[in-house]
Amino acid sequence: MLFFLQKKGEKTMKAKYNWGEVNWVNQDIIIAKQLGCSKQRVNQKRKELGKDPSPYFHKRDFPTLSKILGLNTENMNLDEISVQMGCSSIYVRNILDQYKKPYIFVDGRKGGKYEWDKADWTKTDKEVAFTLGVPNKATVTQHRKRLGIVKQRVTRYVKEKNVCSWENKRVNV
Numbered sequence: 001m002l003f004f005l006q007k008k009g010e011k012t013m014k015a016k017y018n019w020g021e022v023n024w025v026n027q028d029i030i031i032a033k034q035l036g037c038s039k040q041r042v043n044q045k046r047k048e049l050g051k052d053p054s055p056y057f058h059k060r061d062f063p064t065l066s067k068i069l070g071l072n073t074e075n076m077n078l079d080e081i082s083v084q085m086g087c088s089s090i091y092v093r094n095i096l097d098q099y100k101k102p103y104i105f106v107d108g109r110k111g112g113k114y115e116w117d118k119a120d121w122t123k124t125d126k127e128v129a130f131t132l133g134v135p136n137k138a139t140v141t142q143h144r145k146r147l148g149i150v151k152q153r154v155t156r157y158v159k160e161k162n163v164c165s166w167e168n169k170r171v172n173v
Helices: 028-035 039-048 061-070 078-085 089-098 125-132 137-147
Strands: 149-157 164-170
Touching: 028 039, 061 078, 061 089, 078 089, 125 137, 137 149
Parallel strands: none
Antiparallel strands: 149 164
């Protein structure tokens, strides 16, 4: 509690708003109208006091939130839910994670641009690049190294045919 020394005849400075009696369950705009201040000031004070964010902060939050929470999302991915709700997949994911609702997570990074599982690694990089439609054979070489497939030159000469053979060996990393 703060006490101020005051001379006779001086006016004391009082708090403009009684923040202790505010019902923080309401939206910032409703609190602002009750107190007669701006909603930005209410939001600022909410953060200063460490209160939870204003409910229904986004303009479409309440209707969308209730629709998402009422939806059976177990057999749906984020894109399907976001198209059905008419909002972004990031917004849907935040809500589902916050309320711990299950959904199918599709990791878009796994697929990649080329179908590497169809590659025949016994062929040369140029041949693999041609079959997969990769414009540069260096990309195939890089992917081969990531998978741990090392192309080694084996200088085995067959005495009868006098031919040098190449082998691809998978190295366990």
